[in-house]
Structure formats: C-alpha cells, structure tokens
Amino acid sequence: MAPSVVLVTGVAGQLGGELAARLAADPAIERVLGVDTTPPSRDMRRRMGRAEFVRVDIRNPLIGKVISTAKVDTVVHASLSGHPSAAGGRSMMMEMNVIGTMQLLAACQKSDTVGRLVVRSTTSVYGASPRDPATFTETTEPKALPPGGYAKDAVEIEGYVRSFSRRRPDIPVTTLRFVNLIGPRADTAFAHYFSLPVVPVVLGYDARVQLLHAEDAVAVLERATREELPGVFNVGADGVLMLSQAVRRAGRVTLPIPEPLVPWVGRITRRARLVDFSPEQMRLLNYGRVVDTTKLKTEFGFEPRWTTAQAFDDFVAGRALRPMLDTDRYVDVAESLALRALHALPGQGAAPPAEREPAAIETRNTPALTPVR
C-alpha cells in the first residue's frame, strides 16, 4: 500500500519537518499533514511547500478528529524530543513524549483508515554501562535500564507501541531507533556539544561514538513511510569515532572532568544554554554506545550514505568550526627544534635543518590563534 494521506508529528523539529518537505515534494502523495504545538520555522515552512500545518497538541483528543476527517492512512510519529529546555522543562518534555504518544496511539487504534505507523525512537533505550556488549542488536537486553529522562521516555513509548501492535495486529508498525544525529544543519545536543570551544569529557573515559547524518535519518524515515517494513530497527552509520578523536577532528580542546563533578558541569552547561545534555546522556560520554545495523541493511534495505566519520567531518565543515589551537604548528615547531638539536650533535652537518625549518613554518597558513613562537 502506497501512502496517500500522511500525518507527521513533530514537524517543528528538524527531522519531522524535513520528512514533511520531502513527502510534499512527491505528487503521488495526496496530502501531507504536519502536526506540532509550535509552527515550524519560516525557512522550513517554505520548504514544506504544499504540506499543511495543523497546530494541535497531540496530547489533546483533537488529534483523533484530525486523523479521521483527513482519512490519514500513514502516521509518522517523529516528535520524540530530547531537549527539555525546548519543550519547556523536563516534566513538560515527558508529558509531550509519553502522554502525547499515548493519545496518538489511542487515536490510531480507533481509526479505521490508518494502515501504517512509523515511530521514531532512540538507541538510548539500550542505556550505557560497562557491562553491556560492545554492540547492541535489536534484541539485546540492556544491563542498566536508563534511569530517567529522554531515554526512559523512549522506553515507555516503545512499551506503548508494543501494546498498540498487540491490539491492532493489522497495522504494521516500524520502530526506528536512531543514534545521535549530526550534520551541517543538525540542531542536536551533540552538535551543540562539539561546537563548544572547550569540550568537557569525563576524566579517564573515552566513549565510542556512533553518529548518523541527519539526511540519512530523513531518508530512513521516508523509506519507512513509503514501504511496508514492520519491525524494530537500529539506525546508525557505519564506523565509530572515539569521543576524543571526534573532539580533535573538530579542532576543539577537551576538558577532562573528574566523574563526581560531571552532573554538576552538566547542570552548568544546561543553565548556560550551551548544551542541553540530560544526565543520562552524560553517561553516554562514559561508555558510549554502538549499535549493530545489520538488520537495517538486510531487512530494511538501507545503506547509510555517510559513515560516522564522514558525517562528523561534514558537520565540522558545514559549521566552519575553526581549530581552537593550531596543533599542527606546535608539532612543526617541535619537529624543527628536534631536528636542530639532532644536527647540533657533534659530527652532524648543519645544512639540512636550515632548509627544512623555514619551509615547515611558512607552509602554515591557518587563520587560528597564533601560538607564541
């Protein structure tokens, strides 16, 4: 069944908005309804074209009326939010995430037009602990259930989705567990985190980071909307970056923080509106999380276009992040000093370093802070 009337929740968010824009660009789809509590940005509205925006709170039973009057046949629930501050506080975020999902599912259950449901979830449902295997498959039982926040919301949402599919086994449900998204325009906690000039990390830990390019994320959602691919899928790019490696690639400087102070620093960055990391996301910085995407590639039939490293580099280039420290230059200076010392040893000709050293220094043309010579 090809979708003809699609309802997308969370269109004010980037993922929902991009999806609505792509679906609206396809004439085969009759109507695209975008739902959110706040209207999308002007730029997003322009790109969404003929998609209709319905300003409705999904916690309100009104959503059922929207679904029935528009004869919606495909529902894409993409409004899962991990930004407590954007949602208006942690309890409001939970309300929107969990109660909103319950209402939406109730409306879908009543509807006799809805024939497909796509739910955006997160790999946070696996938690992060030192006792977990290196990679999570869709069936891995997490050793440490997420204690609260965004991840707990996602666990509860998935629970409601499972009971929904028990009650309506005729509606195929696709649950997509996304890793952290990144990209030149991605407005995610991770993007803010890596844009900090000095990036706080947990002392003595180096997490494995798996990312997904935001455009791949939209493409996955689009495919799930168009094709009937029921099941739970991990969605992430190939390859892994270490947190320290990613920070270096972005030209940032790490600030190792002793573990007991981490929640405290998290609170400060949250208050200062720098990075909206919830405490359970901070745990990710300790142990990291990598998911197995074999099922995505084989059963779902999607190959991410960007690897984790490519997606991250695209983000760095797109944001035009400038290196904080000109480390290359330090290395050059160290090299020329070492070579000079080498040639100052008895019995060494002094000519080669004189040739090499200025060349090494002149080739530097990075516009960043100039270190003391």
Next chain:
Amino acid sequence: MRMTDVTERNGMGDAEVIPLRGAGGRPRPRPTPRRRGVVGAQPPGEPAGGTGASGTDGGIVDEQGAPGGEVATIPAGPLAPSQPSELEAAVSEVVDFLRRRLAGRYSVDEFGFDPDLNENVILPVLRPLYERWFRVETIGVENVPAHGGALLVANHSGTLPLDALMTVVATHDDLPTPRNLRMLAADLVFGMPGFGAVARKAGHTLACNPDAEKLLGSGELVGVWPEGFKGIGKAYADRYKLQRFGRGGFVSAALRTGVPIIPCSIVGAEEIYPKIGDLGPIARLLGVPYFPITPTWPLLGPLGLVPLPSKWYIEFGEPIRTDEFEPGAADDPMLVFNLTDQVRENIQQTLYRLLSGRRNAFLG
C-alpha cells in the same frame, strides 16, 4: 681509471661516515687518509693516461681533473646524511604520529580498537617488560593460525593480569605473522576510569558471548582467561593449580563460530606477585575482588608494585578443532562441559611438564 674513481668515492664516503660510529666502519678510520692520499695522487696519473689517448686536448684533461676533485665532495652529500637520516626518519615518524593523533586522522573499529595507538604506544610500552624483565620464551608458535578466527585459552595468575598483556606481546612479536590478540576481559576493567578506555583502545572487550562470537566470526584471534578472578587472585600456595574454567561460555562461542581452540600455558606469572594474604574488607571497600598482600606489598609501598623478575614460558598447544561437531553442539551442555575439561586438562598437563623442566623460577 674509472675503477680508481670508484674506490675514491668509497674512500671519501667512508671517511665522512666515520664520526657517526657506523656499524662496520670501525677499522677504517686509519686507512682512509691513506686512500685520500691515493686519491690526491691519482688524478695526475689519470690525465697522463688521458693525454696519451686523446692527444693534445688539454682542456679535457683539466676538466677531468676538476671533476675528480669534486667527486670527493659530492658523495659526502648523499652518503653522510644517510646516518642522520635514520634519526631524522625517527623524528619524522614521531612527528607524523603526533600529527595523525592530534588531527584525529586514525580509525577505530566498533569495539574501540585503535591499531595505530596499539602499534606505536601500547606494545612498545609492554615490550621491555616482555623482553628484558620476564625474558619470555614462546613455544609452539606454529600452533597459532596465521589468519582466521581462533580462540586462545590460557591459565590466569599473578594477581595483576600481566600474563594477559604478555600474551598480547607474544602473539604480536613472536608469531611469523603478527596478530592482534583481542582479549575478553571482566566488566570490572571497563568500569574503571583509565583502564577501561585503554583496554578498549588496545582491542579488548567485555567477556560476553555476543562480543566473543562477533570477533571470532570476523576472523580475529581472541584470548580468554576462563578462570577469571579465581585464577588470577589465588594464593601463592595454590600456584599452577587450575581453577574452575568458568561456565564453558568460551567453548560454546568457539563451537558456534567453528574456530579452533588453542590451549595456552603460561609459566612464570605465578611468581611475579606471590599473594600470601588478602585484605577482604579493603577489597570490598574498593569494590575489587581481592586486595592482595605480597612480600613487598603493601609493605614497601609503591615499590611493592614492581613485579618479581621471574622467567616466563608461554606454550601454545595444538589446536582443538570445533568445526567437526554437528550444528547445535553449542547447545549440548554435556559436550560443552567435556570440551571445557579437555582444554583444562591439556593446559594443566602442559603446565606440569613445563614446571618439571624448570630449575629455578627466576633463572629458568
């Protein structure tokens, strides 16, 4: 004429190299001045021959004489820096490594294994301990397959897992084709700040079946110490007595992936920190399985952390094939237990044999 020219070059080249204490150049310093004298003496003879052949063309004679003089200096260019270039190469290697690290231009696998760091930092740190301190001797390296998945099963001892680290060096340095041993370690390691991060970068992962099967399935050499804390933390009085081999999880992982099991017996690790006591309450306080007392620890403070320099032997036994069993054998507990016992017996017998051949724990 040309022949003499060549000797001139060599002579001059060596003369320039001498101050750098070249390996084979020691007896030469004295003959070279004499050769130099010959070099100086030769050109006059050379033009003499030249004039004899080409007649009155004096210009050529002069030119030939002049290059002869230059030849003496030119080889000093390519030859003399050949020695410093070794040091220079070392510097540029280090600089390249630093550049790579600082720019984040290296790759890690999904377990967090960082081959670049392992090769350039972790192994070089372990090597002196392996070569000089424990003077590890490996036996039966031909039993470790050069490629493809294999499960190395070894006895555990020594209070701190130095035996595991030395096995990593052994499988890298002493095999005909170096391999990276991917160890399965306790969750305690990965929860510890510092250690967990380094262990991941060195390629090790949590001892659990999904990880073991994933590594074995992708053709890695996986190391497991099934005795766990019972083995590594046993009292010195129980040395070389194998403890229970876990619950046979490693055997079922090998059976599922059909890779050979290589029994590995390590002699010498028991003596590095002879554990003569255990402070249980402190261990519980620190959240570790035991807090050892050795003759030097905690008596001598940090000095007690220096391992005793025992002489080590690491023997790789003949591989035990697991691909001949029927599919589903991994779910047959009796078969798994029997195979576990077989591996354990094999290692225990090898340990006894190695021990009976050893006269002294420190001299070998």
